[in-house]
Amino acid sequence: MTSVESNCKRPMWFLAIALTALVAGCGGGGGDEAPTVSPHTTAPPVDTAPTVDTTAPTVASTNPADFATGVCVNQTVNATFSEAMNASTLTTATFSVVNVLTTTAVDGSVTHSAARNIATFTPTADLAADTEYTATISGGASGAKDVASNALSTDKVWTFTTGTCTAAAVALGAAATFGAGSGTGITNQGTATVVNGDLGSFASSTDITGFHDLSIAYTAPIAPTAPSGATGCTYTETTLNIGEVTGRIYSSTPNPTAECAHEGTAETGAFFTAAAADLAGAADQLDAMTGATDPGEALGGRTLIPGVYAGGAFQITGADLTLDAQDDANAFWVFQAATTLTVGDTAPRSVILINGAQAKNVFWRVSSAATINAVGGGTMVGTIIADAAITFSTAGNVDITTLDGRAFSSAGITMANTVITVPAP
Numbered sequence: 001m002t003s004v005e006s007n008c009k010r011p012m013w014f015l016a017i018a019l020t021a022l023v024a025g026c027g028g029g030g031g032d033e034a035p036t037v038s039p040h041t042t043a044p045p046v047d048t049a050p051t052v053d054t055t056a057p058t059v060a061s062t063n064p065a066d067f068a069t070g071v072c073v074n075q076t077v078n079a080t081f082s083e084a085m086n087a088s089t090l091t092t093a094t095f096s097v098v099n100v101l102t103t104t105a106v107d108g109s110v111t112h113s114a115a116r117n118i119a120t121f122t123p124t125a126d127l128a129a130d131t132e133y134t135a136t137i138s139g140g141a142s143g144a145k146d147v148a149s150n151a152l153s154t155d156k157v158w159t160f161t162t163g164t165c166t167a168a169a170v171a172l173g174a175a176a177t178f179g180a181g182s183g184t185g186i187t188n189q190g191t192a193t194v195v196n197g198d199l200g201s202f203a204s205s206t207d208i209t210g211f212h213d214l215s216i217a218y219t220a221p222i223a224p225t226a227p228s229g230a231t232g233c234t235y236t237e238t239t240l241n242i243g244e245v246t247g248r249i250y251s252s253t254p255n256p257t258a259e260c261a262h263e264g265t266a267e268t269g270a271f272f273t274a275a276a277a278d279l280a281g282a283a284d285q286l287d288a289m290t291g292a293t294d295p296g297e298a299l300g301g302r303t304l305i306p307g308v309y310a311g312g313a314f315q316i317t318g319a320d321l322t323l324d325a326q327d328d329a330n331a332f333w334v335f336q337a338a339t340t341l342t343v344g345d346t347a348p349r350s351v352i353l354i355n356g357a358q359a360k361n362v363f364w365r366v367s368s369a370a371t372i373n374a375v376g377g378g379t380m381v382g383t384i385i386a387d388a389a390i391t392f393s394t395a396g397n398v399d400i401t402t403l404d405g406r407a408f409s410s411a412g413i414t415m416a417n418t419v420i421t422v423p424a425p
Contacts (some may be wrong), residue, residue, distance in 0.1 A: 051150065053148035059081045059137060059156040063305060063326045065159035070293065072330045073127045073162050075133050078120040080326060081146075085114040089145045090119045090166070093138075097121055100132040100159070113327060119144075120327055132161045143336035167348045169365055172280025172383070174271075175408070177247060179420040181276065183410040185202055185209070186242035186329075189395035190417035196249035197406070198421035200272035205249075205256040205264030218262060226262035233260030243415075250275075280407055283385050286365040289334055300349060306331035314364075317345040324380070325357035332361040341370040341384070348378030348399070358421035359404040366375045370409075373401045376417065381405055392418040 061080045064071045077097055090112045097106040107124040119137070120195055127133065136146050180186055181198030186201055188210030201208055213232030233256045235249065252269035255261050262268075292310035295302065301319035305326060314337045325331035335341075343349050353359065362382030364370070369388035372380050376397030383406040384390060392415035393401040400402030403420045407413055 007134060008358045015040075020046070020232045037167045039185050053150065055083075055305075056150045056153045057085060057146040058152070059171070060403055061305060061326075062158050063328055063331070064158075064160040065305075065307070066160070068160040069117040069161050070163040071127075073129055074123075075127065075162070075330055076120050076122045076131075076328055077160075078118050078326055078328065079135075079137055079156065081119070081144075083168065084114065084117060084147045085112065085119070086145045086147050086149070086375060087114065089143070089151075092121075094144045095119055095121050095135075095137050097123065097133055097135045098133055099128065106133070116327075118327055127162050129162055132159060133161050137372070170282050170332075170383075171278070172282050172406075175282070175406075176425070177409070177422065178247075178275060178415055179403075179405075179406055180245070180415075181272065181279065183276075184412040186211070186413045186415075188241050188415055190393075190397075190415075191242045192398075192417040193243035193245070193415055193419070195243065195245045195420045196244075197420065198205075198250065199245045200250035200268075200275060201252075202272065202276065203251065205251040205254060208239070208249065208251055208256070209236040211235045211243040211245050212237060213227065213245040213247065213263075215246055216242070216248075218248075229372040230262050233257060233263045246266045261350040262365035282366065286334055286336065286363055286385065289336070292334075292336060304333065306333055308334045308336070310336040310338070313340045313342070313343075314366075315345075316349045316351065317372070318349075320350045320352050322354060323357045323362065325353070327356050329356055329358070330361070331357055332363075333357075334363045334365065335382075337364065337366045337368075339368045341366045341372075341386070343371070343380055344373035344378050345374055346375065348373040348375055349403070350379040351381040353381060358423065360425065363406065369411075370407075372403065375399075376401055378402070379404065386409065389414070392416065 059079045060082050063078050089112050095110045102366055108121050108175055111120050115145050135158055137156040138260040139154045140149060143151050145151045177198045178200055179195040181200045183202045184208030186199060212234040218226035218230045235256045248261060250268045250272035251264050253266060255264040289308050294307040294308050294311055297311055297313050297315055299321045300317045302325050303322040305324055314335060323333055359381045364382050366386040369384045370384055370390045372392045374394050376393045377399035379402040381404045385408045387410050389411045390407050390409040390413045395416045397416055401418045404423060406422060
């Protein structure tokens with residue numbers, strides 16, 4: 001037997017190796033063609049080893065911020081990390097708050113939000129007033145670690161000082177129940193306008209147009225001279241301009257109609273005058289707040305943490321503005337606009353509240369005029385106190401413009417198909 005003939009009797013797995021010899025020498029008799037075998041090529045192995053995370057986490061931001069003052073005594077303290085963290089390494093052993101004066105550690109607990117990479121220290125009791133504190137998140141082998149067991153490379157340390165809580169210091173007093181108030185007139189230009197709260201004006205009742213407050217009865221002591229069971233009045237409404245006020249309308253004389261003798265009186269005028277005095281005090285407090293950050297005029301597309309922000313002509317255009325409380329129920333924002341506030345341009349824009357942010361703790365102090373979504377639609381948030389006119393939407397727009405807050409102007413308010421809701425206290 002030749003060597004080629006021997007190859008014909010070898011196991012089949014060998015055929016792939018000796019393919020050429022088989023084709024040449026295994027034809028056999030009778031003219032039958034030799035069987036063919038498709039060549040087989042083995043692909044190079046693919047490296048499927050997982051990438052090992054060796055990057056140390058960092059603290060991207062803190063609340064309160066480093067060197068913050070006027071921090072609420074019931075403040076929680078938190079830190080936002082750059083990546084997902086191992087919750088078991090975030091405890092009071094690695095996250096502490098210390099009274100600088102007494103060097104005493106604050107009793108509290110630590111929680112972790114995996115969804116937002118935030119660790120929060122919650123004191124068991126209120127912090128001491130007017131006191132400096134140091135917060136520390138430990139690094140190193142025994143410190144806070146990410147899910148890949150990489151530790152903070154160094155301790156994260158920041159300080160803050162408690163004081164009069166800024167959000168609480170903005171005391172609106174009797175003005176707190178008002179959804180809208182003006183030094184001159186207030187005009188509605190639509191049939192879908194609703195003010196969920198009170199409405200008031202220094203001007204006479206004839207300067208309030210397109211509203212009624214018929215839904216609730218008068219009670220003492222607001223209007224002790226009103227007839228028993230009397231309800232509200234209508235202020236120059238037409239078929240095109242109908243606006244509901246779920247609270248009361250307060251203005252100076254004369255009565256809005258002959259049939260409504262208990263509004264537009266010296267009494268209702270005096271009530272709004274007292275509310276306006278409280279409002280003036282709140283405006284002074286907002287103006288006096290220092291330590292502001294200048295975020296630039298363009299606020300659209302931004303996400304801002306709590307704080308005081310000062311600038312020129314603030315604009316929320318191109319995209320929405322997001323306010324992130326970072327799980328702090330006391331988080332507040334104060335925006336001091338040296339000139340105007342504009343929300344929306346060719347499309348409506350909104351202010352979005354996330355992670356515990358509350359409308360009652362957002363304030364816009366505007367030294368000139370405010371224009372809110374002139375094209376209609378959108379949701380604005382916060383208490384607006386402007387020295388010039390405030391305008392919501394434009395007559396003829398059918399999309400509802402919403403304000404979750406309050407609007408106060410020294411020079412008149414105009415709204416079209418606008419819904420204003422006073423925030424819960």
